[in-house]
Amino acid sequence: MSLNDLSRRSILKAGGALVGTFAMPAIVRADPKEIVVGGPAGAAKYFNGDLFPVLESKLGIKILYEGSNSLTNLQKMQADKAAPKMSVVIMDDPVMIPAAAEGLITPMSTKAIPNLDKLVAGAIHRDGLWANYQKPWAGIAFSTAKLAAAPTSWTEMYDPKYAQKIIVPSLSNTEGFWNLLVAAHLDSGKPYAEAQYDVDAGFRKLKSLKANLLNVYTNAPQAINLLEQGEAWMIGGQFSAYTLIRKAAGSPVDLATPSDGAFAMPSGIAKVTGGPGGDLADAFIDAMLGVDAQSILAAKAFVAPTNPAAPKPAGFPDSATLFAPDWAFVAKERAGWVERWTKEMS
Amino acid sequence: MTHAAAQAPAGKIVDRDRSAALAFLAPSLLFLLVAFVTPLILLLGVSLAGPSGLSLDAYGKLLGTGYYLTVIWNSLRLALLTTIFALAIAYPAAFALARARGMVRTALLTCLFLPLAASVIVKAFAWTILLRSDGIVNRILVGLGLIEAPIRMIFTETALIVGSVNIFLPFMILPIYAVVTQLDRRLSEAAATLGAPPIAAFLKVTLPLTLPGIIAGVALVFSLSVSAYVVPTLLIGERYPTLASTIAKAYLLARDPQFGAAAGVALLVIALIVVTLSARLAGRENSR
Structure with a gap:
């Protein structure tokens, strides 16, 4: 057939075939047994390796996990607000707050998610807009190859003998707040409950940490890697779900609980407003709050379960001793703190 | 008719x-x-x-605050130093590549193209391993007696420039190489025959003829390095804020799209100036 022989019918046939070819993957993608879950990149390994295969076989679904940081996931949700791709989102509490304010997450009900009723007090926020599915704890991560004993106080990070040996998280990362809080406490002498609002004192004290800083990280795996290599000796404000996983894998690192305070890092799970597969999202969230999933998380990620029927990991500090800050205040002020932090710490 | x-x-x-x-x-x-x-x-x-x-508040904040002027300068400084060092390495490398024959040329081209297939993240991480206190660079320097004890290299501006030059170098070599392969070697030989010393022959004949490649390489490397985000983030971190990291923070953290967009426009203007100047210089060279 020459080009001149092309008829309207043959063009239509070819067009139909083309549309069919390109439409097929869309039909496959639209499989109702598949949901997209957005969450922290740092959790991808134990989610995909240990947890999701169990949930997939239990629920008969395919879970597509998009690992990123909480703020990036928030940005994605905003961009896709008209046609969300994610069904469920897993983020830190301070990022859930703006997501809730912008209507990006939708209330969950105990009728669709019965395990909500079984969680410890304080794990459900804003009448079910999000729930904490786990609580890692934060302290000082340290190199067991470089330090003979675990740091016992946050003041140790300020000792001049650790010049250029300390890494801290950026305030852009949720765990970065612990250093500001501790600095405010050390400078003002106030208890954490009051010191958390004395941000000026925190910044004043943090400036004296600059000489000891090897780096301020936004990329947690890179920081942990430097600790494992012995290039950094301590990471202030690190949490169990990163450090203790590496310790369990045989790396010379550990997580210290300073006598002057360790902290609770609540991680939330929520249903995306208008997200696809609503029933699947409910089933997935219910499973995440169930005993089986929480037991796996406790064992593999060293986090405290929020379902009391699941066992706490060995060595987890007494939850009553872990300070939980005013996350609403943190969420409201963080952008300004980050700008100030970048100006004063760079 | x-x-x-x-x-x-x-x-x-x-x-x-x-x-x-x-x-x-x-x-x-x-x-x-x-x-x-x-x-x-x-x-x-x-x-x-x-x-x-x-x-115009966002532009006022960007151009009227000492801190943000430092941020702009950091981006420019990173791009300028990367471009200068990349050019210094790429120029002779392009000649070596163009003059090589057979297996040697294949090997050199492979060395040039293979790193392009590796992710920038992998390369940046690799530099943090090489430059750490017990890394190979410190060991070599101590071994050669150039330093008595390992020095801190990671998370310094030196590490940033070294990594950045390494990552963007192929974008400087390739345009210069493309020009050098077209160069008629008889021209410099003719200059020598006419009594020009090697330096004069290079400055009067070779350099002007390879200028279009240099201009293209400079425009490419400068534009890529002035807007780099991953490389500074991994090699020096937050203590070296750049325009690219400022844009990310404005959108992700401060939720201030106006300021983020203004920083984006500033970045674009810088890149446009460099590309326009390069195009003009290239046009002038072609019209000679």
């Missing part, structure tokens, strides 16, 4: 050629319009959209 009669068919042919050229160009023009021009107009619009209408 009158003059007018002879002109008419020629005019028609020109018109037909123009129409054909436009028809061929149309898909790419449409793509450029949708994928580049529209987002740029939107970016400019967002940078001027204040809470209560048209506002």
Whole structure:
């Protein structure tokens, strides 16, 4: 057939075939047994390796996990607000707050998610807009190859003998707040409950940490890697779900609980407003709050379960001793703190 | 045949050629319009959209605050140093590549192209391993007796420039290499025959002839390094804020799209200036 022989019918046939070819993957993608879950990149390994295969076989679904940081996931949700791709989102509490304010997450009900009723007090926020599915704890991560004993106080990070040996998280990362809080406490002498609002004192004290800083990280795996290599000796404000996983894998690192305070890092799970597969999202969230999933998380990620029927990991500090800050205040002020932090710490 | 009669068919042919050229160009023009021009107009619009209408506040903050001027300077300094060091390494490397033959040329080209296949993240991480206190660079320097004890290299500006030059080097070598392969070696030989010393022959003959490649390489490397985000983030971190990291923070943390867009426009203007200057210089060289 020459080009001149092309008829309207043959063009239509070819067009139909083309549309069919390109439409097929869309039909496959639209499989109702598949949901997209957005969450922290740092959790991808134990989610995909240990947890999701169990949930997939239990629920008969395919879970597509998009690992990123909480703020990036928030940005994605905003961009896709008209046609969300994610069904469920897993983020830190301070990022859930703006997501809730912008209507990006939708209330969950105990009728669709019965395990909500079984969680410890304080794990459900804003009448079910999000729930904490786990609580890692934060302290000082340290190199067991470089330090003979675990740091016992946050003041140790300020000792001049650790010049250029300390890494801290950026305030852009949720765990970065612990250093500001501790600095405010050390400078003002106030208890954490009051010191958390004395941000000026925190910044004043943090400036004296600059000489000891090897780096301020936004990329947690890179920081942990430097600790494992012995290039950094301590990471202030690190949490169990990163450090203790590496310790369990045989790396010379550990997580210290300073006598002057360790902290609770609540991680939330929520249903995306208008997200696809609503029933699947409910089933997935219910499973995440169930005993089986929480037991796996406790064992593999060293986090405290929020379902009391699941066992706490060995060595987890007494939850009553872990300070939980005013996350609403943190969420409201963080952008300004980050700008100030970048100006004063760079 | 009158003059007018002879002109008419020629005019028609020109018109037909123009129409054909436009028809061929149309898909790419449409793509450029949708994928580049529209987002740029939107970016400019967002940078001027204040809470209560048209506002230049974001530009005022960017250009009127000492801290943000430092941020702009950091980006420019990173791009300038990367471009200078990349050029210094790439120029002789391009000649070596062009003059090499057979297996040697294949091996050199493989060395040039293979790193392009590796992710920037992997390369940046690799530098943090090489430059750490017990890394190979410190060991070599101690072994050679150049330093007594390992020195801190990671998370310094030196590490940033070293990593950045390494990552962007192929983009400098390739355009220069493309020009050098076209260079007629007899021209410098002729200059020597006419009594020009090697330096004079290089400055008067070789360098001007390879200038288009240098200009293209400089424009590419400068534009890539001035807007780099991953490389500074991994190699020096937050203590070296750049325009790219400022944009990310404005959108992700401060939730201030106007300021983020203004920083994006500033980055674009810097890149545009460099590309326009390069194009002008290249045009001048071609017209000689």
